[in-house]
Amino acid sequence: MKRETRIDMVERAFELLDNKDTTRVDDIYLSPVASYTCKDWLALEEDILFKNYPxxxxxxxxxxxxxxxxxxxxxxxxxxxxxxxxxxxxxxxxxxxxxxxxxxxxxxxxxxxxxxxxxxxxxxxxxxxxxxxxxxxxxxxxxxxxxxxxxxxxxxxxxxxxxxxxxxxFDIDIQLGGLDKGLIEDLQSYQFEDYHPYAQRRLHCKMNWKLMLDTFLEPYHFAPLHPTTVGPLLYHNLCLLDTYGQNLREAVIRKSIEKLRDQPKESWDIVPDSALVYLLFPNAGLVMQRDHVELWRSYPIPGKPNECIVQMDYYIPEPAETQSAKDHWERNMDLAVRTVLEEDIPGVEGIQIGLSSGAISHSTFGRNEPALIHFQREVAKAIGRA
Ligand code: FES
Ligand SMILES: [Fe+2]
Known part of the structure; x- marks a missing residue:
């Protein structure tokens, strides 16, 4: 991420915090339940998103x-x-x-x-x-x-x-935003080629493949769903959003950002005091954390709109060679994985049961869930169901 972006995002976060605000779009978005339950909808996603896209x-x-x-x-x-x-x-x-x-x-x-x-x-x-x-x-x-x-x-x-x-x-730069180079600049700056794979988890989940990504796309659930894990570390219902074509970058903010108020603006940096969620369309969620990066990919199971395969890859900046390094990363990864496995996934599998029940015709995405809206809208547009 460019130096000025690192500073600018801290400034944006403080402005929202000071106004007890978050990034809001103009209106709510009604997302049809069919997008999570309908076999025809899934068939279009399989044919278009998972065959034509990089x-x-x-x-x-x-x-x-x-x-x-x-x-x-x-x-x-x-x-x-x-x-x-x-x-x-x-x-x-x-x-x-x-x-x-x-x-x-x-x-x-x-x-x-x-x-x-x-x-x-x-x-x-x-x-x-x-x-x-x-x-x-x-x-x-x-x-x-x-x-x-x-x-x-x-x-x-x-x-x-x-x-x-x-x-x-394909031309990956076009897919990553074309003339808008913001996303490419971010990815380039992280130098992922120097990272090291630390661990991998593979899950078979009882939810639509998009629901797994949705869980990363709004901090409106932090306080109720994660009261003792990541909830205390991150601001509830506060996000910054930037979109790059079909992709997006959502920043959720760590409470540790407060210390920057006493420091000169030139030294500000959003990266250590946030979790940056990149949705790399169609199916990858990249979570840039202060000291590591997680890649969550979600894949539909053919013909089964209410199931998916999720693969999580955890990368670290230095190889974990000593026992104390291994212990450190094990603890570190445990928080991320436990939060998702024990809190997000059961919550979202419950959503899938609710949506599949026929009780409601659409999900209602709030103005405060702009990343979720962007993702759903881009999927619907890409498969001709917008
Ligand atoms: S050598 Fe590969 S199938 Fe026979
Ligand atoms: Fe969550």
Whole structure:
């Protein structure tokens, strides 16, 4: 984040605090319950949002060395991402060209190439087929034409985006706001390429995939839902919002910001005294905390509007090598994860039951929930249901 933005956001926060105010939009927003419960609505989201958009697939630091790979089936296609020997990043369908077996599972570091576990066809890290055992049995099969099927991928700002449809090339800067460079400047400044993956959690939740992201998009629930965890640390019902195309940055403010009032304005910095929530459209919530970053991604389960897969990745600025460092991060992560697992998720799963019951026709988003409104509106627009 640019220096002047860091100062400006503190100023905006103080102004709202002094006026006992928050960021409000002009009117309430009625969000149709169908957006959380209807199979047709979900089918549009799957077809449009999860096939045509670049999805944040990893941080660069998840794949630091040649041969490092990760796999992911959550976006509806089997995905394989591999770092090659030149340091480039490659994304493929995780599908062998022989008879379609999965080349890899989970994540790891391949030594010399990617060998299919079924009959040992072997590909290099750029996807070229290098070894075809008993080639005489495959007359006319040209190795040069049987490389892995590539998916569009871009690595930038320490992050890796993949579009899960072959041939759908994209410009990530356009998706991140186009001419408005504010979001890009923020992402660039954090230098995520220097972070280290610390932990990962994968959850199967009984809620629509959007509800998981919604939970990060308003601080109106802090005092009632989080009275003893993060509630005491953060101001209730106070947020700053900036939007960048379909994406957004929402700052919720730590009470520790008060100390800045006695310090010269030039030294102000919003980052340590807030939690900055970036919604990277369509399905990634990046939470920039004062000392670490959390990535929460939510994926629909095909045909099931009331279930989702959530993956949380927790990244830290230095590797946790000593026992005391590990203890520190374990405690630190426990607060974040416990808050979401024990408070947000049960609350939101309750919302899903309520919405699925047919009791109400729409959710009513208040003027004080502008990030929620932006996200829902952008989803509805993108799938032609606005
Ligand atoms: S399916 Fe991969 S080598 Fe046969
Ligand atoms: Fe919460």
């Amino acid at each position: 999805l944040l697939a990893a941080f660069s630091c998840d794949l630091p060395k040649a041969g490092d790979f990760i796999t992911n089936d959550d976006a509806g296609v089997p995905l394989l991402i591999v770092r090659d020997k030149e340091g480039g990043i490659n994304a493929f369908y995780n599908t062998c060209r022989h008879r379609g077996a999965k080349l890899a599972n989970g994540c790891g570091r391949a030594q010399t190439g990617l060998t299919c576990p079924y009959h040992a066809w072997t590909y290099d890290f750029t996807g070229d087929l290098k070894v075809l055992p008993d080639q005489v049995s495959f007359p006319g099969v040209d190795k040069a034409e049987h490389g892995l099927v590539k998916l569009p991928v871009i690595e930038k700002y320490g992050m890796i985006w993949v579009c899960p449809t072959a041939g759908k090339d």
